[in-house]
Amino acid sequence: MINTGTGTAETSTLEHLQTLLLGTDDVEYFLEELTHLAAGKLAGPDDEVLCGVTLFRHKRAATVASSSERALKMDELQYEFADGPCLNAAREVVTNYIPDLDQDERWREFTRSVAERGVRSILAVPFQLEGEARAALNLYSNELHKFDELIETAELFTLQASNALRLALRLAQFNDTEVNLKAAMENRTGIDLAVGILMAQNRCTQDEAFDILRSASSHRNIKVRDVAKEVVASVSQGEPPKTHFEA
Incomplete structure (x- = not known):
């Protein structure tokens, strides 16, 4: 739960995202910085959070940014199974939380494969985008129940990032159109x-x-x-x- 004392932190996060976007016309760089910001915001002093961004373009999913190579690998495992909490979050625009991968039954093959690599909990939060665009913030932790008290924080961060991501995608589309023209x-x-x-x-x-x-x-x-x-x-x-x- 987010308490009333985080207003300054929320504003700071939003300003940071806006500054990132204004500072570059490279959408990939913006998204990479976004994943590092999210991972840092949600990690504790003694643990690591892995973060990736799954984006659907032309009905195909791909990780367009990740906080580390390990985060990228977790996303890629999901694509191999063609379904999972992050893909579902992006497709259906819903938040998916698995506090204990050993207890998951919905995406059993994927979660077993990820658990073998040390991950114990996953949180996937959709971005709020326009039209047919779909994307999700994918968060992985080696700790059980890591995100129990962080779901609303992650959802707020993703909501704030959605506005910047919408603009970033518009810029990318404009650049693509200019190149094609x-x-x-x-x-x-x-x-x-x-x-x-x-x-x-x-x-x-x-x-x-x-x-x-x-x-x-x-x-x-x-x-x-x-x-x-x-x-x-x-x-x-x-x-x-x-x-x-x-x-």
Whole structure:
């Protein structure tokens, strides 16, 4: 249970997350720092908490950040079994807590495998994201009942981190879109140049020149853009076409 004296700590955590996000446009770095912050916040003076972040993108789950190699390994074991407390937390947006892995029956194969590696308790808390995005904070401890008094603390931390993570994912999507747009423009430039070259060489129309490219693409089973690159390279001493536009 969180007592009323933690207001300053809650504000500090939120400010730390915001500072992390403002300080980098690298989403992976932000998430790595988030896992270290969570692990440190929930660990005791004489024990360690392992932390990972599972993210579903395009319906596939992956650990996008972890506080240590051991934390990553615990997550990867879960993916091998295709189910577990963390995957379920992300999919169903529910908190899952296993205070004693020897007593778990729901994910028995996974928990037995993790227990063999020294883990005794697991807490998985979902992030509150937008649309189809799903993610969870995965916490592992070598102690039995480690998170009995920390569930609300972990849920509050994850809720605070959700706002920052939503923004981080938007930035990542924007960057992906920008990269894809640049690639599309470069491909379009190469095709247009190739069409112009074929029009001059064959004294044909633009549509006829593009049909030549498409026919060569189909016959050789390679993409039109790759055929276009070869055409341009044949008259430009091997230099690739350049695209000039405002980033």
